Amino acid sequence: MVISPSALKRFLIGKPIASSEDAHHRLSKKIALPVFASDAISSTAYATEEILIVFLSLAAVGMTAFDNLVPISILVVLLLAIVVSSYRQTIYAYPKGGGSYVVSRENLGRSPSLVAGASMLVDYILTVAVSVSAGVAAIVSAFENMLPYRVELCVGFIVLVTLANLRGIKESGALFAPPTYLYVVSLASLIIVGLYKVYFQDLGPIDHSDAYAQELLSGQKTLTIFFFLKAFSSGAVALTGIEAVADGVPAFEKPEAKNASKTLMWMAVILGTSFFGLSVLAQEIQPLKDHEGEIKITVLAQMAEQVYGGRNIFFYITQFATFGILILAANTAYADFPRLSSIIAKDNYLPRQLMNRGDRLVFSNGIIFLGVAAGMLVIAFGGIVNALIPLYAVGVFTGFTLSQFGMLVRHRKLKEPGWQLRAFFSGVGALTTFFVAGIVVVVKFTDGAWIPAVIIPTMMAIFLAVNRHYTRVRSFLQIEEGYIAPRRTHTVIVLVGSVNKGVLQAVKYAESLRPDRLLALSVVGSPEEKMKLGDDWAKYGMTAELETLTDDFRNLTDTILMHINRIDDEDSDDIITVVIPEFVTAIRSQWLHNQSALAIKARLLYRKNTVVTSVPIVIE
Amino acid sequence: MGIRSFGKRLTADNLEIDSERLCERFKEYDFVNIADSQSRTRTKLAGEIKRMRIKPRSGIPAVELVINDGTGEATVIFSGRRNIPGVDHGKCIMVDGVPHRDGGRVVILNPAYTLLG
Numbered sequence: 217m218v219i220s221p222s223a224l225k226r227f228l229i230g231k232p233i234a235s236s237e238d239a240h241h242r243l244s245k246k247i248a249l250p251v252f253a254s255d256a257i258s259s260t261a262y263a264t265e266e267i268l269i270v271f272l273s274l275a276a277v278g279m280t281a282f283d284n285l286v287p288i289s290i291l292v293v294l295l296l297a298i299v300v301s302s303y304r305q306t307i308y309a310y311p312k313g314g315g316s317y318v319v320s321r322e323n324l325g326r327s328p329s330l331v332a333g334a335s336m337l338v339d340y341i342l343t344v345a346v347s348v349s350a351g352v353a354a355i356v357s358a359f360e361n362m363l364p365y366r367v368e369l370c371v372g373f374i375v376l377v378t379l380a381n382l383r384g385i386k387e388s389g390a391l392f393a394p395p396t397y398l399y400v401v402s403l404a405s406l407i408i409v410g411l412y413k414v415y416f417q418d419l420g421p422i423d424h425s426d427a428y429a430q431e432l433l434s435g436q437k438t439l440t441i442f443f444f445l446k447a448f449s450s451g452a453v454a455l456t457g458i459e460a461v462a463d464g465v466p467a468f469e470k471p472e473a474k475n476a477s478k479t480l481m482w483m484a485v486i487l488g489t490s491f492f493g494l495s496v497l498a499q500e501i502q503p504l505k506d507h508e509g510e511i512k513i514t515v516l517a518q519m520a521e522q523v524y525g526g527r528n529i530f531f532y533i534t535q536f537a538t539f540g541i542l543i544l545a546a547n548t549a550y551a552d553f554p555r556l557s558s559i560i561a562k563d564n565y566l567p568r569q570l571m572n573r574g575d576r577l578v579f580s581n582g583i584i585f586l587g588v589a590a591g592m593l594v595i596a597f598g599g600i601v602n603a604l605i606p607l608y609a610v611g612v613f614t615g616f617t618l619s620q621f622g623m624l625v626r627h628r629k630l631k632e633p634g635w636q637l638r639a640f641f642s643g644v645g646a647l648t649t650f651f652v653a654g655i656v657v658v659v660k661f662t663d664g665a666w667i668p669a670v671i672i673p674t675m676m677a678i679f680l681a682v683n684r685h686y687t688r689v690r691s692f693l694q695i696e697e698g699y700i701a702p703r704r705t706h707t708v709i710v711l712v713g714s715v716n717k718g719v720l721q722a723v724k725y726a727e728s729l730r731p732d733r734l735l736a737l738s739v740v741g742s743p744e745e746k747m748k749l750g751d752d753w754a755k756y757g758m759t760a761e762l763e764t765l766t767d768d769f770r771n772l773t774d775t776i777l778m779h780i781n782r783i784d785d786e787d788s789d790d791i792i793t794v795v796i797p798e799f800v801t802a803i804r805s806q807w808l809h810n811q812s813a814l815a816i817k818a819r820l821l822y823r824k825n826t827v828v829t830s831v832p833i834v835i836e
Numbered sequence: 837m838g839i840r841s842f843g844k845r846l847t848a849d850n851l852e853i854d855s856e857r858l859c860e861r862f863k864e865y866d867f868v869n870i871a872d873s874q875s876r877t878r879t880k881l882a883g884e885i886k887r888m889r890i891k892p893r894s895g896i897p898a899v900e901l902v903i904n905d906g907t908g909e910a911t912v913i914f915s916g917r918r919n920i921p922g923v924d925h926g927k928c929i930m931v932d933g934v935p936h937r938d939g940g941r942v943v944i945l946n947p948a949y950t951l952l953g
Contacts, residue, residue, distance in 0.1 A: 743924040750890050750919060754897070763889040766925040769850045778851065779887075786939070 229574070230383050242469040245479050250396030250544075252464055253483040255343060255457030257400065258545035260487065261538050262350045262601050263292075264494045265505050265515035266450035269602055273507030275443035276435030282499045284439060284447070289495035292451045293488045295648060299455060300484040302620045302645030305638050306462045307476045309626060315463040316615035316622075317556060321563075323622035323629070327676075332618040333560050334675035336459075338668050339611035340553035343456065344546045344590035346608055348373050349599045350514075351542030357517035358527070358535040370599040371591050373543060378587030381550040384578045395540030400486055402537040405530075406516075407493035410523040414500045421502035422522050428511070429504050442659060449656040453605060454491050456612045458483065459619070460548060463555075494519075507602065514538075546590075554582030564686040565679035606656075606664035611672065613653035620646035704825070705790035706731045707783060710760070711776065711797070711816070712738040714745075715752035718833035722797035723760055725831050729793060734760045735783065739767045739775060773815045780820070793827040794820055800832045858884055858906030861928075865952075871907035873935050873942055881910055881944070882930040882952060890918060903929060910935065910942040912949075928952035 243251060267288055271281030306319060316336055321329035352369045356362045362369065413419035424433055461480045468475040494516075503518035505511050513521075517535060524530040554570070558579050561570040574580030597603040620642045627639035657665050708731035712719050726734055736758070740746040746764050753762050767775045784792055796813050813830070820828045867882045883903030891898045897918040903910050912931050914920060923929065933947025 740925065746888065746925065747919065753890060754892070754918065759892055761889055761891040763887055764925070765887040768854060768926075771850070774850065 228379060228382070243467050244469050245475050245482075247393060248461075248464075248468055248475070248479050249482055250392040251467075252460040252479065252548070253457075253486065254392060254396045254541050254544040255347075255460055255548040256455070256483055257396065257487050257490070258347060258350075258541045259454045259456055260403065260491045260494060261354065261516055261542060262346070262514070262605075263451050263454035263491060264289075264498050265503075266453065266602065266605050267447045267495075268498065268503070268505050268515060269507055270443060270447040270450050271439075272432050272435065272504060274446065275439055276437050277439045277443070278433050278435035278437075280439060282502055284444070285495045285499050286492075288444075288448050288451050289492050291448055292454055293492055295452060295652065296455055296458070296484055296488050298641075298645050298648050299458060299616055299620075300480060302623065302642050303458065303462045303480060304477050305623055305642060306619060307465055307480065308473045309623065310462070311465050311473045313463055313465050315552075315556060315559075316459065316619035317559065319622040319626075320618040323625040324618065328618050328622070330565065330676045330679050331672065332615050333556065333565070334672045334679065335611035335614040335618075335668070336556055337553060337560075337611075337675065338671055339456065339608065339615065340549040340556070341586060341589045341593065342604060342608045342611070343549040344374065344377075344586060345593040345597070346453075346601060346604045347542045347546040347549075348377070348590070349594060349597075349601045349604060351539045351546070352599060353514050353601055354517065354535050354538040354542065357513040358532060360512065363512055366599040367595060370594040374546070374587055374591045374594065377543065377546055377550060378583060381547065381578060381583045382574065382580055392544055395537065395544055398533075399537040399541035400490070402530075402534045403490045403494070406520055406523055406534060407490065407497055410497045410501065410519065411493070413523060414497070419501075419523070421500065422504070422518060424502070424504065428506075432504055432506055445655050446659040449609065449652065449659055450605060452613070452652055452656070453609045454487065455616075456609060457545065457548065458487070459612075459615060460552065462619075463552060497523075549590075550583055550586060553586045554579035557582045557585075560679070563683075565683045567682060603664070606660040607667050609656050610653060610665055610668040613649050613656060614672070616649035617646050617653055620649060702789070705733075705787045706793065707733045707735065707787065707790055708793045708795060709780060709783065710734070710736045710795045711813075712736045712749075712762070715749060715756060715758075718797040718799065718831070720756060720758075721833065722795050722831040723758060725829075726793075726795045727760070731793070732790075733787075736760050736762045737776070737779060737783075738762065738764050739772060740764045741767075772812050773819055776816055777819055780823075780826075784825075791825045791827065793829055795829050795831060798830045798832055800834045855904075855906045858904055860906075862905045865930075867905075867930065869907040870903075870905050870910045870942060873910070875936050876934060878932070878934055880930060880932045881905070881935065882928065883910065885923065885925055885927050885929060888923075888925065899923075901929070903931070908942065910944060911938075912944050912947060914946060922951050923949075 264285070267285060268281060271277055271284060275281075277284075310319065316332035317329055320332045348370050352366055352373065355369070356366055410419070424430065458480075461476055461483065465472050465476045468479070497519060498515065501519050501522050503515040503522075505515050516538060517531070520531045520534040521527060524534075557566055557570045560566045561568055569581050570579065570585075572579070572581055593604065623642040624639050624646055627635045627642060657669055659665075661669070706729070708726045708729055710719070710723050710726045712723075723734075723736065736753075738749055740749060749764065750762065763779075765775070765779060769775070780792065780794065784790065794816075796817065798813050817828050817830070820826050861884070862882055865882055867880050870881055870883060873879050873881060881903070883905040885901050886904045886909070887902040889900040889902075891900060896916060898913055898915040899917050899920060901912040901914075901923065903912060910931075912929075912933075928951070930950045930952055931944055931947040932949070933944040935942050935944045937943070
């Protein structure tokens, strides 16, 4: 049995779902929290580690690193509080979902909204790449013999998540809730047990006796403001993903805005405390991580090993929970990227194909694009989280800035009661996040922050070009006042090889078009061929004029096209139908026929005022 | 051959190459160029047969030839015939008749003809 492509697709994707089955179910707060928060909360799995890498490996400040961990995390938590308080207002202002793109489109105009859209799209791709890489890092920390297959594992998981999304798992709470809550619980237990052991049972730092650890800790440089800011901008990736709640307000149970706002607060509390708690714990336990990737085990895994006293069941639960939530975080981007790209496509800034929904009612093209882009990123950066982080966060903070600046403009415009205070919050938020975005670009420019700084403007240029095209097409197709489609002279040309049953059918068909002029065109190889053709033409009583010509330069396609051009020139403002009799046989023998017909069709496809018609002669 | 004309040869399409070839071929004869032919004046024109058309009209066939001498094309119509021995694609023919213009075309009806080979 031969497996057809459609059968393979059915196997991978599942059977199609009718449009009418697009049930829109609402999420309760308990379910919404894991659905929308997994992205944000999951960043705690790598944010602390990224700060440590900057201090230990790049700044080489040695033991001082651990003293600066907590101040940085306080700054990040403060930033989180500012952004969240601003996003609460967005939730109330846009109960239909107010992503950065929508908010800036409504309040700031076209260019800012495109910047926001491009930033967010770039960031969703990075969310997938970073989350999957970090998730795989958690797995390879637990099973070190899988280390050499890091990239393969990353790509494999991206393929799996892409397929799962093409099947349309959507934001099903049953799937999301357990890993997210498991991660929150395992983090809480790690922090509580860890701090208890540190303060009451004298659990000391990790053993730093090996040579590489000594070398890392031997750094004696003083911490410059540059590296402090760099560490801060690495820590700020903890904020990625908190815009998800504001995007998804319509998915909440009624009252949507109130529930969404509460969920946002809970998410912020969990994110803030666990990030802060992990930083305090890291200060005491002193896990190490470097820039070059000499130390393969994640900071989280090092801490879990130390706190739980070895690689026991608790250690493995922590690792698997980390992996689980990171894959879910990647999955969140699979919901957001196609949705945002479809909104942008609806506004005519991206190809309309991104609005197409596939068999399973999901935006298939967006999902596939996201999967491919994230997969290429992971391969290009070797699945190393640390290498991807500088690219990350630029987009998120650009999005934050525009969204909050949009809110500020909105407050000033609407002047609702008490708007001054809210505008103040939005203004502070916009300013702070703008400042952070600036820091990220400046301090990490050479590390890779230049990539989004180049890609985002490029994407904007693409958006504008796509839009220009669609606008041009629309204005061209616009029906002006009093427009009547013109009656054109109709010339039908039948391409004839030799006189056979198929050609007789094709000529009969051509006559049924009632053309103003009917012409059979034949390229002959020899006088005998021409004679035979002329005789057959008379024999079967054909009344159409038969024009024969030779192919002087043995280029059939060009010759025929040249003569079609000539016939076209004989009448101005006419329309030409080229009728091509084509044999249709089984696929395995199809290639024996119609090679020249195919070439002619391909060349005529884009000719002005030309209709190409195939008359299929099915050979049974 | 200069570089320019060499470049031109590379970019010229087959039609131009063919025109040059035909001009060369008909230089030896002393006929009127098709492009210079006068309407309603008895003229001798020559050219290579590029296309042939059989046009059945209410049962009476006609053969139309399109000849080209490199300067232009002329349509030669022989009514009442389906086939003329010796007249084939790529052959050269000299026609002696009265051309007239029909649209953009130079048309000669039932001329005397000589096959040039």
